[in-house]
Amino acid sequence: MKKRIFSGIQPSGDLTLGNYLGALRNWPRFQEDYDVVYSIVDLHAITIKQDPKLLHERTLLNLALYMAAGIDPEKSILFIQSQVAEHTELCWILACHAYMGELSRMTQFKDKSSRINQNDSIPSGLFNYPTLMAADILLYQAELVPVGEDQSQHLELTRDLALRFNNAYGKTFKIPQGHFNPFGAKIYDLQNPTAVMSKSSENKNGILFLMEEEKSLRKKIARSVTDNLGKIHYNDDQPGVKNLLNIYALLSNKTIDKTLLHFQEKGYKELKDEVSEVVLNELLPLQKRTREYLNDPTELKKIYEKGADKARVLAKPTLDDVKNKLGFVL
Numbered sequence: 001m002k003k004r005i006f007s008g009i010q011p012s013g014d015l016t017l018g019n020y021l022g023a024l025r026n027w028p029r030f031q032e033d034y035d036v037v038y039s040i041v042d043l044h045a046i047t048i049k050q051d052p053k054l055l056h057e058r059t060l061l062n063l064a065l066y067m068a069a070g071i072d073p074e075k076s077i078l079f080i081q082s083q084v085a086e087h088t089e090l091c092w093i094l095a096c097h098a099y100m101g102e103l104s105r106m107t108q109f110k111d112k113s114s115r116i117n118q119n120d121s122i123p124s125g126l127f128n129y130p131t132l133m134a135a136d137i138l139l140y141q142a143e144l145v146p147v148g149e150d151q152s153q154h155l156e157l158t159r160d161l162a163l164r165f166n167n168a169y170g171k172t173f174k175i176p177q178g179h180f181n182p183f184g185a186k187i188y189d190l191q192n193p194t195a196v197m198s199k200s201s202e203n204k205n206g207i208l209f210l211m212e213e214e215k216s217l218r219k220k221i222a223r224s225v226t227d228n229l230g231k232i233h234y235n236d237d238q239p240g241v242k243n244l245l246n247i248y249a250l251l252s253n254k255t256i257d258k259t260l261l262h263f264q265e266k267g268y269k270e271l272k273d274e275v276s277e278v279v280l281n282e283l284l285p286l287q288k289r290t291r292e293y294l295n296d297p298t299e300l301k302k303i304y305e306k307g308a309d310k311a312r313v314l315a316k317p318t319l320d321d322v323k324n325k326l327g328f329v330l
C-alpha cells in the first residue's frame with residue numbers, strides 16, 4: 001500500500017508565489033510514489049467573508065491552476081472540499097474534542113481575528129478552522145502533508161487531536177507529518193520581508209500573484225525592498241535579499257550554496273533581474289496552461305465531480321469507524 005498525501009489551498013484570494021513555492025509546486029512530484037489527494041478547500045475560505053461570485057470563480061480557477069502546475073486528475077484525487085460532506089461531519093466530531101485553550105493559541109487565528117474590523121464580530125468558524133483542517137487530513141488517513149511553514153502549528157494540532165482520539169477510543173487515525181521545503185518554506189512579502197507573503201494582505205505591492213501580468217510582476221520585483229549593505233549574503237540580517245535568494249534557488253532548482261556562488265560578483269540589480277527571469281519563466285507558461293483548462297468548463301466539471309466521487313469512497317470508512325467508536329448507531 002502506498003502512503004497517502006493530503007493537501008489543500010483556500011480559494012480565499014488570488015494565489016501567490018508563496019502558495020506556489022511553499023505548496024503547489026511540490027505537489028505533482030508525489031504523484032508517482034504516493035496515493036495523493038488534493039483539495040480546493042472552499043469551506044475554509046468562508047471563515048472570512050467572501051464575495052460568492054468571486055469564490056465561485058476562484059474555486060474553478062484554482063482547479064485549473066492545480067492542473068496547470070502538473071496535477072494529473074488520472075493520477076491524483078482532485079476535488080472541491082464542500083462537495084464531500086464527510087469533511088464537515090468529522091470537523092464537528094473533532095471540534096467536540098478540541099479545547100478552547102489550544103484553539104485560541106493558534107497564531108493564524110490571532111492574526112486573522114485581529115485584522116477584522118473592530119466593529120465586526122469574529123465568526124466562530126475562524127476559531128474552529130484548525131479542526132476542519134484536521135478533519136481534512138485525518139479523514140484520508142494521510143501520512144504526509146506538503147505545506148508551507150505557516151501551517152506547521154495547525155499540523156501540530158492535527159497530530160494532537162489524532163492522538164487524543166486514538167487514546168480515547170482506540171487506534172483510528174494515522175498520525176500525519178508535514179513536508180516542508182528545506183529552505184524557503186516561507187516566502188516573504190517583497191515590500192515587508194519579515195511578513196509572510198499572503199493572499200489576504202491589504203497591500204498588494206509586495207505580493208506576486210500567479211496570474212499577474214508580466215509587466216506588473218517585473219515592476220514589483222524591481223521595487224522589492226533590500227537593504228543598504230550592498231552585499232549578497234544569505235542571512236537573517238538581510239531578509240529581503242535572503243527572500244530573493246530563496247525564490248531564485250527554488251525556481252532554478254539550485255542549492256543555496258550554488259545560488260550564492262552564482263551571485264558572488266553581482267549586485268542587487270542583477271539579483272532582481274535574474275529573479276524576474278526565473279519567476280516569469282515559470283509563471284507565464286503556467287498562466288497559459290491555466291487559461292487553456294479554464295476554457296473547457298465541461299471538462300473541469302467532469303474532473304471535480306469524479307474527484308469528489310473518489311474522495312467520498314476514501315473518506316467514508318474512516319468516518320464510519322469514528323462514528324462507530326463514538327457509539328453512533330450506523
Ligand code: TYM
Pocket residue numbers: 006007008009010011017018019020021022023024041044132133136137145146147148149150151154184185186187188196197198
Ligand atoms: P493557504 O490557503 O493559506 O495556503 C495554501 C498553501 O500555501 C502555503 N503558503 C506559503 N508557503 C510559503 N510561503 C508563503 N508565503 C505561503 N503562503 C501560503 C501554505 O502553507 C499552504 O500550504 N489551512 C490551509 C489550507 C488547508 C490545508 C488543509 C492544508 C486546509 N485544509 C489540509 C493542508 C492540509 C491554508 O489556509 O492554506
